[in-house]
Every structure is written in C-alpha cells, then in structure tokens.
Amino acid sequence: MRWHTISVTILCLLQWKSNGELTRPRREGDTRVVQLSLQRSKVQDPVARDRQRIMRRSGTVQAELDNLRTLYFFNASLGNPPQELRLHLDTGSSDLWVNTAGSSFCKSSNEACDVSGTYTANSSSTYEYINSRFNISYVDGSSAQGDYATDSFRFGDISIDDFQFGIGYKSSSQQGILGIGYPENEVQVARSGERPYENLPTRLLADKHIGTNAYSIWLDDINSTTGSLLFGGVDKSQYRGNLVTVPVQKVGSSYREFFITMTGLDAGSKSIANDMALAVLLDTGSSLTYLPNDLATSVYQAVNATWFERSQLAIIPCDQALSDDSITFHFSKPASISVQLRELVLPVVSANGRSPKLDDGRRACLFGIFPSGKGARVLGDTFLRSAYVVYDIANNEVSLAQSNFDAKPSGSNVVEIGAGKNQLPDATVAPTPVAAKSGLPVSGGAATSSPLKWKHLGLTFILMLVSSASKGF
The missing domain is CATH 2.40.70.10 (Acid Proteases)
Known part of the structure; x- marks a missing residue:
C-alpha cells in the first residue's frame, strides 16, 4: 500500500x-x-x-x-x-x-x-x-x-x-x-x-x-468498556475475516447519509426474509435497531420477545441473554453480520434498583429491535456493536466485517487507508451489489415519521416500564 x-x-x-x-x-x-x-x-x-430528540433528517x-x-x-x-x-x-x-x-x-x-x-x-x-x-x-x-x-x-x-x-x-x-x-x-x-x-x-x-x-468504528460488545474510532485507517485486530465493501445508496441525486442495502434476515437457522432490497441507515447515534413491522414481528416470534403496543416497548425475558442464538443481517453478497441474542437483551432497573418482572416471574428486559412504522429502517447501536464498519465518504462505500470482541489494545494492528478506489486493506468488494428498491427517504432527509424520533430522548422509560410491569406493559 x-x-x-x-x-x-x-x-x-x-x-x-x-x-x-x-x-x-x-x-x-x-x-x-x-x-x-x-x-x-x-x-x-x-x-x-430516542423518542424525544431525533430531529427531522432534512x-x-x-x-x-x-x-x-x-x-x-x-x-x-x-x-x-x-x-x-x-x-x-x-x-x-x-x-x-x-x-x-x-x-x-x-x-x-x-x-x-x-x-x-x-x-x-x-x-x-x-x-x-x-x-x-x-x-x-x-x-x-x-x-x-x-x-x-x-x-x-x-x-x-x-x-x-x-x-x-x-x-x-x-x-x-x-x-x-x-x-x-x-x-x-x-x-x-x-x-x-x-x-x-x-x-x-x-x-x-x-x-x-x-x-x-x-x-472506521468499533464499539465492542454490550458489556465492554472499550471501543475505537479511527480516522484514515483500520485496526485489523478488531474484526474477524475480511471486510466486505458495499455501495452507499443515494438519497435523491446525492450522497447524504450512510444508507446501504439489506437483502435478508435470519433468526437462528430460520430465514425470516430473503431477496430483499431494503435501504437501511447505519447510525451510531441511534440506540436501537428499527426494522419494518413485519420483520420485527417475525423476530419477536423467533426469540420469545413481545411488542406492547400501549407502552410502545419490545420486551424479552432477561434469561434469553443466555441463548446461543443470533440474528443475521444480510447485505450484498458476501456481506453479513451476526448479532448474538445477548447483544440485544438490554437490562433495565427501577429507581429503587429493582428489575421489573413478567407475569411468569421472570425478569423483564428491553429487546434491542423495534418496529420502524412508516419511518426509516435503522441499524443502530444494538446492531453496530457486532460489526466493524468502515465509512468511506471519499468513495461512497461502506465496508463491514464481524466484530472481534476479544481484541486487545496490546494487539492492535493499525493500517492506513490509501487514497483512491479499492485501497482498503484486505477488503472484498461485493461483486454484484444490490440497489435499494425501498426504504430510501423521498427527499434530502428521512421522513419526519422516522422511528428516529425515539432517538436520544431522556426517557421516563424506566418509570414507564416499572409502572407498566404489573399491568401487562
């Protein structure tokens, strides 16, 4: 290089x-x-x-x-x-x-x-x-x-x-x-x-x-206190396998945000969707992942999660974090990222330090995938923790690899990204990239009904969750 x-x-x-x-x-x-x-x-x-602070994406x-x-x-x-x-x-x-x-x-x-x-x-x-x-x-x-x-x-x-x-x-x-x-x-x-x-x-x-x-950004796993942002380079110790490069999708006639095409979704060994061409936004500023309503519902059924319409919350038994299952997101071949279920099970506690309970006595946790409604489909932090992502603004590309949760600072292997096309070290370019057919904003920003209206709100979520726990959420 x-x-x-x-x-x-x-x-x-x-x-x-x-x-x-x-x-x-x-x-x-x-x-x-x-x-x-x-x-x-x-x-x-x-x-x-998330609920309060997201602005219009215009x-x-x-x-x-x-x-x-x-x-x-x-x-x-x-x-x-x-x-x-x-x-x-x-x-x-x-x-x-x-x-x-x-x-x-x-x-x-x-x-x-x-x-x-x-x-x-x-x-x-x-x-x-x-x-x-x-x-x-x-x-x-x-x-x-x-x-x-x-x-x-x-x-x-x-x-x-x-x-x-x-x-x-x-x-x-x-x-x-x-x-x-x-x-x-x-x-x-x-x-x-x-x-x-x-x-x-x-x-x-x-x-x-x-x-x-x-x-490049590496957030590491849900329990870790480590992670990194590296301008102008990648740390090869922080991902497994090779990076796969896919194109960023235009919004209108220009590149504005990091939309890429999602082509399929698996829950464990079960295929939930395939042959998709759905634009999804990679957004580190969003706490959760937002999928189309039907996909989110299918995921809930596969992992024993429940969507409570009244409180607008996805709840899952906390013991599901012990499962070895994973949710796999597919993009233009051969790009895919597997998110272990434990990365999606998010503990909550009340102001007095207690955990809310389900009707069967098990502890209740928040599930990190929510339905998107009519808004943009977003892969937020609950997805991004499992991915090593290179955001290439110069070439309008994104490269993904499975995150290495075992990476240590002492083993870092930082390599510069050169100028020009195809300069990313050890990256495979998706040979037949899929163009998004749905999910892109109509204009220069995402729809104002985006689920990202949930983004960054200082929620009364804990109080909502605790007060609702005895009422079926």
Whole structure:
C-alpha cells in the first residue's frame, strides 16, 4: 500500500480506555498515530432520548451518541483558552454542536450541562461569528437555534484553527454532538441551501492529517468498556475475516447519509426474509435497531420477545441473554453480520434498583429491535456493536466485517487507508451489489415519521416500564 506523500502522515485514532487518559502510541516509520481515550457513561433513560430528540433528517443536527447501556463520548476543547467539552460522536449528522452556559436548557437546572460542558464565545480570543442560521428542528416540536461560528478545536494532539461549529443558545439537550457524516447533511446545506463547509473528517483530510476521507468504528460488545474510532485507517485486530465493501445508496441525486442495502434476515437457522432490497441507515447515534413491522414481528416470534403496543416497548425475558442464538443481517453478497441474542437483551432497573418482572416471574428486559412504522429502517447501536464498519465518504462505500470482541489494545494492528478506489486493506468488494428498491427517504432527509424520533430522548422509560410491569406493559 502506498503511504501518503506528505512527510508526516497522521492517522487519528480515538480509542477507548477506562482511565480516560490520553496516551502516546508507538511510532512506525514516518507515520504518527494520535490516540485519544474515549469514555463510556451509563444513561438512565436512553430509549426516551430516542423518542424525544431525533430531529427531522432534512439536514438538521442529531443530539447524542448513545446506546441502551451507555453514552459514547470523548473529551475535546474549543477556544483560547480551551473550554473543555464532552462530545458524542454521530455518523448520522455532520455538524459539531455545543451548548452555551446561557442556553435555555442549561439554565433550566444548575447542573444540567455540567458534565458535558459549555462554550462561551466571549471567553475565547479566537472566536469568530459567521451567522445566526444554525437551526435544528425536532419531530416532537422541540428545537435548538443559535449561531454558526469558528474557533480553535482540539482533541488529543490535533489542533484545528478556524473550525466551524454551531452554538445552541436555545436547546433541549445537555449533550454536545460531533457529527462526522457527509458534508451534504450539514444544517446549512439542507436548511439554507448553502454550500457545505469542511466538517471534521473533511478538515482532517484538507489539513493532511489523513490520506483519505474515511474512518472506521468499533464499539465492542454490550458489556465492554472499550471501543475505537479511527480516522484514515483500520485496526485489523478488531474484526474477524475480511471486510466486505458495499455501495452507499443515494438519497435523491446525492450522497447524504450512510444508507446501504439489506437483502435478508435470519433468526437462528430460520430465514425470516430473503431477496430483499431494503435501504437501511447505519447510525451510531441511534440506540436501537428499527426494522419494518413485519420483520420485527417475525423476530419477536423467533426469540420469545413481545411488542406492547400501549407502552410502545419490545420486551424479552432477561434469561434469553443466555441463548446461543443470533440474528443475521444480510447485505450484498458476501456481506453479513451476526448479532448474538445477548447483544440485544438490554437490562433495565427501577429507581429503587429493582428489575421489573413478567407475569411468569421472570425478569423483564428491553429487546434491542423495534418496529420502524412508516419511518426509516435503522441499524443502530444494538446492531453496530457486532460489526466493524468502515465509512468511506471519499468513495461512497461502506465496508463491514464481524466484530472481534476479544481484541486487545496490546494487539492492535493499525493500517492506513490509501487514497483512491479499492485501497482498503484486505477488503472484498461485493461483486454484484444490490440497489435499494425501498426504504430510501423521498427527499434530502428521512421522513419526519422516522422511528428516529425515539432517538436520544431522556426517557421516563424506566418509570414507564416499572409502572407498566404489573399491568401487562
């Protein structure tokens, strides 16, 4: 593989470490790897976050990167002197967005934004105002508005001057977001029809920190405190077998989001669907996986889960986590990802620490696949934990392999992705890719009825679940 021609190539590796400290990796040749620790924080009510915070996918910014067990975040800073932030990564949006201490949400409670941090423009000597057209609309009617600005952005050993981001003076979320999707999905593009600016992946390429606009994500299993995001490269120790490359599907006439074609679904040895050509969205910012109603119902029947219409919850006996069964998602051959059932069984507890019970006395857990209704079909964190995914914006491709849950930092094998086509190490290109025939948004964003309206809502889910447990949910 040909290395980037600049004298020093930087692969930006954001890797999870439980101590949350920045470490210096080894150097090989003229390649420098910047390793930044990510941390993992439990959320109290993640499903509700999904229900409240998802915005219209017409170019507006999503809220948080979390799954049913945790929030995924890393530390960064904006401004001079640096103002420390805890940011959530999101492949489904494309803007960096932060709260200001005086925002409507942060002022609603003395500690509402203490953990995630806030940004004060007047406290930075390098702040520059752009305009006041940063505007996020949510399906539930809530919104966030504020300014676009530029300032110095730092994470790990990387420092980027004049980096564009949004400031939320009115908001409904305490979490800062770092969207790393297609520039065409930026707020100013879809809302105002402006040209895209250089968001983080694009800027890292422009500043010659990476050789191509691509990154890989490994979330590891449901109980792990490890995972990584690697800009410009892959870690071959974090997946099994070879990566399989499939094309991203266009939304209208352009590439905006990471839709790929799902062709089949198995539950254990039983085929639930085949010969499909369904567009599904890979979205790390969505806690759950959302499938067409009929597919979700078939999965429930196969794994002994139940959908409760009144409470809009999928419930499964917690002891199903002991099963060796798996759900297999098929894409353009030979791409497929198997998700073990234990990765889909999500424990919940009440405020007093008790677990809700089913009528037969068994503990009740949440099941990580929900029906999508009329909205977009989404493969969220309950799927993505089992997959190693390469998001190749430069070539409009996604590559998938089975996650290696046994990967250790000491055994990492980071390889740069070269510029151009077919530069991904040890990847097999799907020889006969299937084009999606259904499931794509009608216009530039997903339908406003998307199940992602469940995304990032600070749910009263635990209270709902406990109070409903004795009433058949």
